[in-house]
Structure formats: C-alpha cells, structure tokens
Amino acid sequence: TLGFGLTAQAQSPDLSDPPAIDGEVIADHGSHTIRMGLGLAESSPQYISSQYFADILEQRTEGRITINVFPNSQLGDDVQMMEMLQTGTLDMTYPSSSAATTYVSELAAFDLPFLLPTREAAIAVMQSDMAQDMLDAFEGSGIKALTFSENGYRQLSNSARPVESPDDVAGLDVRGLSVRTMENPVHLAIWEAMGANPTPMAFGELFSAMEQGVVDGQENPWSTILTSNFHEVQDYGTETRHVYTPFIMMMSQRTWDRLDPAYQELIQQAARQSAQYEIQLSAEYDDWSRDQLEARGMQITRLDDDQIAAFQEAVQPVYETWAPRIGEELISEIQSIAEATAND
Ligand code: TF8
CATH class of the missing domain: 3.40.190.170 (Bacterial extracellular solute-binding protein, family 7)
Structure with missing residues (x-):
C-alpha cells in the first residue's frame, strides 16, 4: 500500500517467464500463415500463452509457420469462431468448453456446479484419457481440438x-x-x-x-x-x-489437413506446451486479480x-x-x- 490509502495498481502479477523453446528446427514443408481469434484481451493468460505458442512455431520452423493472434472477440465470439473453423474462414480459436457442448455433449460435465473442488483436480481431469477422448470426439465436426487449458473458477x-x-x-x-x-x-x-x-x-x-x-x-x-x-x-x-471452466485450443480441420504431418505433430506439441504455460499464468493471475479488483474499488x-x-x-x-x-x-x-x- 502506498501513502494516503492508495494501493499499487499493476497491469499484471509477477508472471513466470515462458519455458525456453528447445527442440530442433523442423524441415521445410512450406509456409503457412495461421489466423487465431481469441475472446479475451491482450493482458489475459489466454493471449500471452497464445503468443508463446506462436513463438514456439516461429522458432521451430524458422518463421515458416506464422500465427497471427486477434484478441478481444474482434473476429467473433466463441460460437461464431467455432463455426468459422468449420467453414474454414478462420484457422484457430480458443473457446470455453461450455461453448462447445453442441459439438461434444460430454463436455457439459465441466459445466456442473462445484464438481472440481481444486485446481489440482481440474488439471488431473483435463490431462486424463477421458478428456483426450472428448477432444478426439470432435472428429468429423470440421474442428481439430488440440488441447485443454484453464479458463478457471467462475x-x-x-x-x-x-x-x-x-x-x-x-x-x-x-x-x-x-x-x-x-x-x-x-x-x-x-x-x-x-x-x-x-x-x-x-x-x-x-x-x-x-x-x-x-x-x-x-x-x-x-x-x-x-x-x-x-x-x-x-x-x-x-x-x-x-x-471450473476449461478452454479448448482448436484448429479448423481444413487448415489441419493442409499441413504436413511433421507440422501437425509440432503444432500439437506446441499447443500442449503453451497450455501448460497458460495454466501456470492463470493460477498466478487468479487471487492476484481478485486483490487488484478490490484495490480498484x-x-x-x-x-x-x-x-x-x-x-x-x-x-x-x-x-x-x-x-x-x-x-x-x-x-x-x-x-x-x-x-x-x-x-x-
Ligand atoms: C465467457 C467465457 C469467455 C471465454 C472467452 C472470452 O464468459 O468465460 O470469457 O470463453 O472466449 O463467455
């Protein structure tokens, strides 16, 4: 707390740096520019970790895969952006699982109130085979679901x-x-x-x-x-x-099918790495954000x-x-x- 009842207002908590990007450069399988639409703002863990996802792909392909991230629902909301993935007018998006129950009805389990008492429990569920089955169940919808990460406790x-x-x-x-x-x-x-x-x-x-x-x-x-x-x-x-709401990082099946298998594997790996980072950032933000909101009145x-x-x-x-x-x-x-x- 500063003097006169003022409280420091920071833009973000002390956030962990993204993990170092390692792994060899993937052989040249052509160049791709991928558009990714997000619901949330630039300061969100969703955006920061999506930029990390972009960095991984850029470094491991020497710039041949470029991810352009559009925040703030500027390309549409969760439901609209998933429809754009289906028609191939957008390459990637990152909705709440709750918006995707029309594709995979089992995802509605996450919407049940007070089901996941701790973040550890939620992470274990998101990393389970059962959760992988839910991602796989998008098959045939026109959407390739890549990974769960954390939106968080509502x-x-x-x-x-x-x-x-x-x-x-x-x-x-x-x-x-x-x-x-x-x-x-x-x-x-x-x-x-x-x-x-x-x-x-x-x-x-x-x-x-x-x-x-x-x-x-x-x-x-x-x-x-x-x-x-x-x-x-x-x-x-x-x-x-x-x-507790998860996010799901997803790609248009049309975009996915245009990519060389080596690129597909890299993207799947980068998605999981960035999801881990997102979960970490989200945890770092959580209580801190509550306290900042309090400090802001x-x-x-x-x-x-x-x-x-x-x-x-x-x-x-x-x-x-x-x-x-x-x-x-x-x-x-x-x-x-x-x-x-x-x-x-
Ligand atoms: C909601 C969700 C959203 C996200 C994101 C903006 O309330 O929690 O914040 O899915 O796309 O709609």
Missing part, C-alpha cells in the same frame, strides 16, 4: 448489491439479479436454480450490456473480470467458485464453508436434471480422478 459480479447467499441472488423482496451466462443450458439451469434471471449472451457484448444496465451481472474468473475491465461497471464481486465478498454449502444446496436441482443426461458414469469417473488428487 466468480459472480454484479452492479446491484453485495451477494452473500443464494437469497441475495434471488432477491426475495426485490427482483432477482439478471445474470449474463454463456450460451450453455447447464449454466442457465444453475442461475435459474439460484433464482436469478439468466440471460445468455456473447461475451463480446457483455461489457456494454452491463454498462447500459441490460444485465446486472455476470460470472467469470477474476482474471477475466480484471483484464476485461468489468470492475468499471460492476461494484460487487462474490467468490463463489461455482464452476470492487467490494469483494469471500464466502466461508457454510455460505458455500448454501450455494451448493441451491444448485442441487441442476444435478437432478443434468446428471442423467450428461451421464452418471462419466461424472463419477471425473469425481474419482478429482478425489485421487486429494489423496496425493
């Missing part, structure tokens, strides 16, 4: 009132909060169960929707709330950690175990409806992978 923000309980979401005497959700039925169910008025909307439209009061709030990881400047239009934050509510339990209870109906549809067996497999990390 937290509620809003402009109406401090939220400490599901009752504060529902409002009781006042109207329920209108909360923007991703275009995903499980997320809709979560916020309906809490008594909110959920409004699915593309991420790129969210800032102005909140600014204009079209919605009261939204939910995203602290890092996204900070790097998207949502604190400018949201006074209250609550540390709900209600869903957002009133943050931290929840104790009993308060979290109240949210967990409120969203139980989501499991009753969705667990059978997503698959009880898949969910228990995820739970056992998660539990194994707790015993380590």
Whole structure:
C-alpha cells in the first residue's frame, strides 16, 4: 500500500517467464500463415500463452509457420469462431468448453456446479484419457481440438448489491439479479436454480450490456473480470467458485489437413506446451486479480464453508436434471480422478 490509502495498481502479477523453446528446427514443408481469434484481451493468460505458442512455431520452423493472434472477440465470439473453423474462414480459436457442448455433449460435465473442488483436480481431469477422448470426439465436426487449458473458477459480479447467499441472488423482496451466462443450458439451469434471471449472451457484448444496465451481472474468473475491465461497471464481486471452466485450443480441420504431418505433430506439441504455460499464468493471475479488483474499488465478498454449502444446496436441482443426461458414469469417473488428487 502506498501513502494516503492508495494501493499499487499493476497491469499484471509477477508472471513466470515462458519455458525456453528447445527442440530442433523442423524441415521445410512450406509456409503457412495461421489466423487465431481469441475472446479475451491482450493482458489475459489466454493471449500471452497464445503468443508463446506462436513463438514456439516461429522458432521451430524458422518463421515458416506464422500465427497471427486477434484478441478481444474482434473476429467473433466463441460460437461464431467455432463455426468459422468449420467453414474454414478462420484457422484457430480458443473457446470455453461450455461453448462447445453442441459439438461434444460430454463436455457439459465441466459445466456442473462445484464438481472440481481444486485446481489440482481440474488439471488431473483435463490431462486424463477421458478428456483426450472428448477432444478426439470432435472428429468429423470440421474442428481439430488440440488441447485443454484453464479458463478457471467462475466468480459472480454484479452492479446491484453485495451477494452473500443464494437469497441475495434471488432477491426475495426485490427482483432477482439478471445474470449474463454463456450460451450453455447447464449454466442457465444453475442461475435459474439460484433464482436469478439468466440471460445468455456473447461475451463480446457483455461489457456494454452491463454498462447500459441490460444485465446486472455476470460470472467469470477474476482474471477475466480484471483484464476485461468489468470492475468499471460492476461494484460487487462474490467468490463463489461455482464452476471450473476449461478452454479448448482448436484448429479448423481444413487448415489441419493442409499441413504436413511433421507440422501437425509440432503444432500439437506446441499447443500442449503453451497450455501448460497458460495454466501456470492463470493460477498466478487468479487471487492476484481478485486483490487488484478490490484495490480498484470492487467490494469483494469471500464466502466461508457454510455460505458455500448454501450455494451448493441451491444448485442441487441442476444435478437432478443434468446428471442423467450428461451421464452418471462419466461424472463419477471425473469425481474419482478429482478425489485421487486429494489423496496425493
Ligand atoms: C465467457 C467465457 C469467455 C471465454 C472467452 C472470452 O464468459 O468465460 O470469457 O470463453 O472466449 O463467455
């Protein structure tokens, strides 16, 4: 803290440097310029690690593979960019898994509330054979899914009132909060169960929707709330950690099929390396972002175990409806992978 109650406002935490790029140069198999569209801003772990992905490919091909990264949803939102991959009008994108359940329905398991209690559990699940099966299941869709990485634990923000309980979401005497959700039925169910008025909307439209009061709030990881400047239009934050959302780095199948197998292998490897770096950056950003938001005037509510339990209870109906549809067996497999990390 500086004098006069001022608190240092940094643009980013002390971030780990990207791992050194090693491995030999891949033989010349032609030159490719690849366009990659992102939803998030330049300061996000998603963007920083995508630049690292670009650096790996540039160095290992002596510049023959160039990745041009377009941040800030400027090429479209998650859903639109995946459609562009299918038609081949865009080469790469990096959506939340929640936006991709229309391609691979099993991905909806990740949308279940309070399923993955720790980041270690989430990482173990994302690195499991089961998760690889989900990536493989994109086959035939026109999309080549390369790797999971971390979007992160979602937290509620809003402009109406401090939220400490599901009752504060529902409002009781006042109207329920209108909360923007991703275009995903499980997320809709979560916020309906809490008594909110959920409004699915593309991420790129969210800032102005909140600014204009079209919605009261939204939910995203602290890092996204900070790097998207949502604190400018949201006074209250609550540390709900209600869903852990993965990202999926993906390429147009058309682009993939044009690449020499040696390039394909390199891209797959670089995707995994950059995902590891992204997960690290995301972890470094997480609590730091919450503290920065607080320093910038957002009133943050931290929840104790009993308060979290109240949210967990409120969203139980989501499991009753969705667990059978997503698959009880898949969910228990995820739970056992998660539990194994707790015993380590
Ligand atoms: C959302 C997601 C997004 C990402 C990214 C912007 O709320 O969490 O932040 O998928 O594309 O829409």
